[in-house]
Amino acid sequence: MATKQIIEEGLGFIPKFDDGGLMPAIAQDAKTGQILMIAYMNRQALDSTIQTGYATYFSRSRQELWRKGQESGHVQKVEQILVDCDQDCLVLRVTVDTGQCHVGYQSCFYRALKKDSVKELEFIAEKVYDPQKTYKKQS
Amino acid sequence: MATKQIIEEGLGFIPKFDDGGLMPAIAQDAKTGQILMIAYMNRQALDSTIQTGYATYFSRSRQELWRKGQESGHVQKVEQILVDCDQDCLVLRVTVDTGQCHVGYQSCFYRALKKDSVKELEFIAEKVYDPQKTYKKQS
Numbered sequence: 001m002a003t004k005q006i007i008e009e010g011l012g013f014i015p016k017f018d019d020g021g022l023m024p025a026i027a028q029d030a031k032t033g034q035i036l037m038i039a040y041m042n043r044q045a046l047d048s049t050i051q052t053g054y055a056t057y058f059s060r061s062r063q064e065l066w067r068k069g070q071e072s073g074h075v076q077k078v079e080q081i082l083v084d085c086d087q088d089c090l091v092l093r094v095t096v097d098t099g100q101c102h103v104g105y106q107s108c109f110y111r112a113l114k115k116d117s118v119k120e121l122e123f124i125a126e127k128v129y130d131p132q133k134t135y136k137k138q139s
Numbered sequence: 140m141a142t143k144q145i146i147e148e149g150l151g152f153i154p155k156f157d158d159g160g161l162m163p164a165i166a167q168d169a170k171t172g173q174i175l176m177i178a179y180m181n182r183q184a185l186d187s188t189i190q191t192g193y194a195t196y197f198s199r200s201r202q203e204l205w206r207k208g209q210e211s212g213h214v215q216k217v218e219q220i221l222v223d224c225d226q227d228c229l230v231l232r233v234t235v236d237t238g239q240c241h242v243g244y245q246s247c248f249y250r251a252l253k254k255d256s257v258k259e260l261e262f263i264a265e266k267v268y269d270p271q272k273t274y275k276k277q278s
Contacts, residue, residue, distance in 0.1 A: 013258045033172025038228045084247040089177045091248050108223040109230050119152045
C-alpha cells in the first residue's frame with residue numbers, strides 16, 4: 001500500500017476510489033475557470049476519459065457509464081486532469097460549448113443561497129439553451 | 140418529498156445529504172476562480188458555515204467537525220454558497236490567504252496527469268508555505 005508521502009508528494013497517479021468504486025470529478029471550464037458540474041467516475045470511466053480525451057462519468061442513478069454529451073451533444077473535451085493531495089478527487093479542465101447542465105444552464109451551479117438566509121436561493125444565471133429541444137427523451 | 144421540478148427549478152434550499160449524512164463541497168477562490176479543495180459537510184457543518192461565514196467541514200477520517208484553518212490559520216471566508224441542480228453538491232466561493240492545502244500548496248490540485256500518460260503525474264505548482272512550521276502537530 002502506498003504511503004502518505006508517496007500519495008501526496010509522488011509522481012505516480014494512484015487514484016483512490018471509494019468503497020463503491022467511485023471518485024468525484026469536478027468539471028471546470030478551462031478558459032473561464034467556471035465550475036460546471038460534479039460527477040463520479042469508476043475506474044472504467046476514468047480510463048475511457050483518458051483514452052478518448054472526452055469526459056466519461058459513471059451515472060449513479062442509472063448505474064452505467066455515461067459519456068457526457070452522448071445524448072445532448074454537449075461534450076467535454078478534456079484539456080488537463082488534475083488530482084488532489086490524497087488522490088481521491090479529480091478536476092477535469094475542459095473545453096465546452098454552450099450549456100453543460102441538463103436543466104438548461106451553462107453550469108449546474110446556477111443558484112446561490114441568498115445573503116442572510118438559510119433556506120432561500122436566488123438564480124445567478126440565465127438559461128442558455130432549451131433542454132426540451134435538446135433531449136429527445138425527458139426524464 | 141420534493142419533486143424534481145422543485146429541487147431543480149425552485150427557490151428553496153433543500154440540500155440533499157447522502158446515506159452517510161454528507162455532501163461534497165468544493166472551495167473555489169472567489170477572486171481567481173482556482174479550485175482549492177473538496178471536502179464534505181454534514182448538516183451541522185453546513186449550518187456552522189452559514190452562521191459563522193467561515194467554512195466548516197466534516198472530517199471523514201477524524202469523524203468530527205473541522206473548521207478550516209482552526210489549526211493552520213488558513214481560514215476560508217465564505218463570500219457565496221452555490222448549489223447544483225439536484226442540490227447534492229455545493230460550491231463555496233471563498234476569500235483566502237496563502238496556502239490552502241496541508242501539503243504546502245495554494246490548492247490541493249497541485250499535480251496533473253502528464254500528457255499521453257495514464258500513470259505519471261507532474262507538478263503544476265510550487266509550495267507557498269512550509270507546513271512543518273504551520274502545523275504544530277504533524278500527522
